Amino acid sequence: MIEHRLYLACGAVRRDWLNTRAHFRVGQCGRTDHAPLGALYVWNDDEFAPRSGFGLHAHRDVEIVTWVRSGAITYEDDAGNRARLVADSVQAMSAGTALHHSERNEEDVPARLFQIWLHPRTPGGTPRWATRICSRGCREGRFVTLASGDPDDVRAGALPIHADARVRIATLREGTTLHHVLPTSRRAYLVADHGRLDVGKVRLAPRDGVAVRDQSQLTLVARDDTDVVIVELLR
Template sequence: MIEHRPFETLGRIERDWLTTGLHFRFGEIGPPEHAPVGALYVWNDDEFAPHSGFGMHPHRNVEIVTYVCSGAITHEDDFGNRSRLDAGDVQVMSAGTGVFHSERNEEPVPTRLFQIWLTPRRRDGEPRWATRQFPREQEEAQLLPLASGDAADVRDGALEINADARLLHAAMLAGQTLEYALPAGGQAYLVAATGRLDVASVRLAARDGAAIMGEDRVSVSAIDRTSVFLLELLSEFPQSE
C-alpha cells in the first residue's frame, strides 16, 4: 500500500517567523489518518524566517535527524556543541537522558529544513550529537544512507542513530528510475524534496510524502530533476558495537 500525503493536506503551524508542514499528525494538528509509521512519528518541513528560530528547549528519549534543504541553521546545546549547518548538511541528536538545544537561522535569508523524530530503540541513553555533509554529486539515481541504526551503514560513513531506521537520499535527473527492495516486514516513508516523481503509480509533487507499507519493493521515477528522501523502518536493525 502506498498512502499519498500531498503537501497541501498536511497539518500546518504558522507563526510570524515559522511555517511548518507536518507529515504526521502532532497533537491535534493534522489529519488523524496521518499516523506514525514504525518508529517514525514526526517529519516536519520547516521554513524559518531570517534571524529567527527555536531558543533553548529540552528533549528526552527521542532521536532527531535534521537535513538542511536551503539556507543554513545554527545549532547549540548544553553539552557545549555549536555548529552552523549549511544546505546539504545532516545532523543527528540522540536526546537520551535529556538535552537542551537551540536551532536558529542566523542568516539574512530564509532557511528550509526537514526535522525527523524517531522513537529510540533504547531509552535513557547518553545524549549524543554529530553532523556531516554528504557529497550530493555522487548520489545520482542511487539511494545512499545519511543516518542509520544499521551497523553496516555506520561503518560506511552514515551518522549513527539509536533507532531501527535508515534515512536514505538520492538525487535524480528527469527520466531516471530507481528500484529499491524493502525487507520483509519493512515499512518506509518517502518525501520528494524538490520536483515531481512517480512512486509506482502514485504521482508526487514537490514536498509531498508517501507512506509505504506491505510492499516488497518500491519503484521511483523522476519526472523532473528531483531530490528524494526515503526513511526505511524495521522492527530491528543490527547495532554498532
C-alpha cells in the same frame, strides 16, 4: 500499500518566523489518519525566517535527524556542541536522558529543512550529536544513507542513531528510473523535495509524501530533477 499524503493536506503551523507542514499528526495539528509508522512519528517540512528559530529547549528519549535543504541553521547544545549547518548537511541527535539545544537561522535568507523524529529502541542513555555533509554528487542516481540504527551502515559512514530505522537520500535527474529494495519490514516513508516523482502508480507533486506498507520494492520515476528522502523502518 502506498498511501499518498499531499503536502497541502499535511497539518500546517504558521508563526511570524516559522512555516511548517507536518506529514504526521503532532498533537492537535494534522489529520488523524496521518498516524506514526513504526518508530517514525514526526516528519516536519520547516521554513525558518531569517534571524529566527528555536531558542534553547529540552528533549529526551527521541532521535532527531535534520536535513538542511537550503539556507543554513546554527545549532548549539548544553553538551558544548555548536555548528553552522549549510545546505546538504545532515545532523543526528540522540536526546537520551535529556539534552537542551537551540536551532536558529542566523542568516539573511530563509532556511528550509526536514526534521525527522524517531522513537529510540530503549529510553535513556547518554545524549549524542553528530553532523556531516552529503553532496549532490555523491548521491546522484542512488540512495546514500545519512543516519542509521544499523551498525553496518554506521561503519560505512552513516551517522549513528539509536532507532530501528535508516534515513537515506537520492538525487534523481528528470527521466531517471530507480528500483529500490526495502528492508524486510517492507515499510517506509518517502518525500519528493522539489520535483515531481512517480512512486509506482502514485504521482507525487513537490513536497508530497507516501507511507509505504507491505512493499518489498519501489519503482521511482523522476518527472523533474528532485531530491528524494526516505526513512526505512528496520522492524
